[in-house]
Amino acid sequence: MYKISLITGDGIGPEISESVVKVLETINDKLGLKIEIRKLEAGDNALVKTGKALPEVTLDTIKKSDACLKAPAGESAVDVIVVLRRILNLYANIRPAKSYPNMPALKDNIDLVIVRENTEDLYTGMEFEVGNTAIALRTISEDASKRIAKYAFLTATQRNLKMKVTCVHKSNVMRKTDGLFARSCSEVAKQFPKVSFEQMYVDACAMNLIRQPESFDVIVTTNLFGDILSDEAAQVVGGLGMAPAANIGDDFALFEPVHGAAFDIAGKQAANPSSFILSAKMMFDWLGMKNNDKNCFEVAKKLESSVYGVVKDGIKTKDIGGDKTTMEFTQQVISKLV
Numbered sequence: 001m002y003k004i005s006l007i008t009g010d011g012i013g014p015e016i017s018e019s020v021v022k023v024l025e026t027i028n029d030k031l032g033l034k035i036e037i038r039k040l041e042a043g044d045n046a047l048v049k050t051g052k053a054l055p056e057v058t059l060d061t062i063k064k065s066d067a068c069l070k071a072p073a074g075e076s077a078v079d080v081i082v083v084l085r086r087i088l089n090l091y092a093n094i095r096p097a098k099s100y101p102n103m104p105a106l107k108d109n110i111d112l113v114i115v116r117e118n119t120e121d122l123y124t125g126m127e128f129e130v131g132n133t134a135i136a137l138r139t140i141s142e143d144a145s146k147r148i149a150k151y152a153f154l155t156a157t158q159r160n161l162k163m164k165v166t167c168v169h170k171s172n173v174m175r176k177t178d179g180l181f182a183r184s185c186s187e188v189a190k191q192f193p194k195v196s197f198e199q200m201y202v203d204a205c206a207m208n209l210i211r212q213p214e215s216f217d218v219i220v221t222t223n224l225f226g227d228i229l230s231d232e233a234a235q236v237v238g239g240l241g242m243a244p245a246a247n248i249g250d251d252f253a254l255f256e257p258v259h260g261a262a263f264d265i266a267g268k269q270a271a272n273p274s275s276f277i278l279s280a281k282m283m284f285d286w287l288g289m290k291n292n293d294k295n296c297f298e299v300a301k302k303l304e305s306s307v308y309g310v311v312k313d314g315i316k317t318k319d320i321g322g323d324k325t326t327m328e329f330t331q332q333v334i335s336k337l338v
């Protein structure tokens with residue numbers, strides 16, 4: 001029995017959370033993988049009710065679970081996800097970008113992963129003001145850089161596609177911080193002689209994600225650059241609605257859609273739940289690796305195949321030009337799942 005904590009979030013969060021619940025219940029009932037789901041609050045609604053965006057009961061429940069699924073939070077998102085990343089030491093942010101049928105991808109053969117360092121860089125929030133000047137401190141350490149580089153090379157090995165890692169930085173300008181990151185990645189690359197290694201400045205990478213996205217396999221980069229490039233990559237393959245993400249540490253992992261709370265369509269049953277369903281797919285892959293559980297791998301494979309089959313049939317939600325509600329789309333995925 002896997003205990004899964006589920007943060008239902010804000011905006012469209014409760015709607016796509018209900019989609020994931022229906023999928024997990026089907027897996028529990030039909031596919032022989034037992035799951036216990038605990039719904040939790042965090043974000044704007046939790047802040048109003050409890051005075052905290054991340055209530056203690058939510059954090060305690062997450063710590064006692066096997067994995068966490070998190071729907072998008074609203075304005076208080078930084079007080080939820082950034083805090084969880086730090087407390088749980090979720091140092092690797094993993095964001096796949098893959099072409100799916102009938103989606104407005106730039107090309108139909110894109111299959112890449114961005115591996116983003118998740119604990120350092122400008123996102124530590126070390127900012128202060130001196131007079132009329134605001135200053136932010138950027139921290140890049142050798143240990144964290146090598147740790148995320150190793151994760152990227154292992155990812156390339158496990159994917160077994162192009163077997164290539166692209167280290168993205170801006171060391172020609174930020175010579176100390178990005179210089180350290182680039183050197184650390186280069187040193188780790190020596191441990192993986194079968195994996196091709198290249199370095200690329202972040203502006204060139206942003207351009208090449210548009211020009212030749214099919215050339216990438218695994219991109220490893222720092223926190224800020226990874227945040228920006230992963231949103232770009234999601235749009236390259238058709239939009240944030242198909243973009244899952246994982247926050248992974250040595251002992252725990254949290255999975256979430258890349259997109260935000262989308263308050264403009266909240267409550268309209270118009271949101272595409274694919275990104276959250278595919279995040280669940282990533283969760284089962286991770287549980288499979290962590291627990292050497294073949295059933296988890298099989299469920300993950302079926303989940304992705306089901307989403308692929310639905311969009312291949314031209315079935316879309318209203319937010320991407322289709323006529324299906326969020327739950328109608330979910331039911332189509334479930335029908336292919338079983």
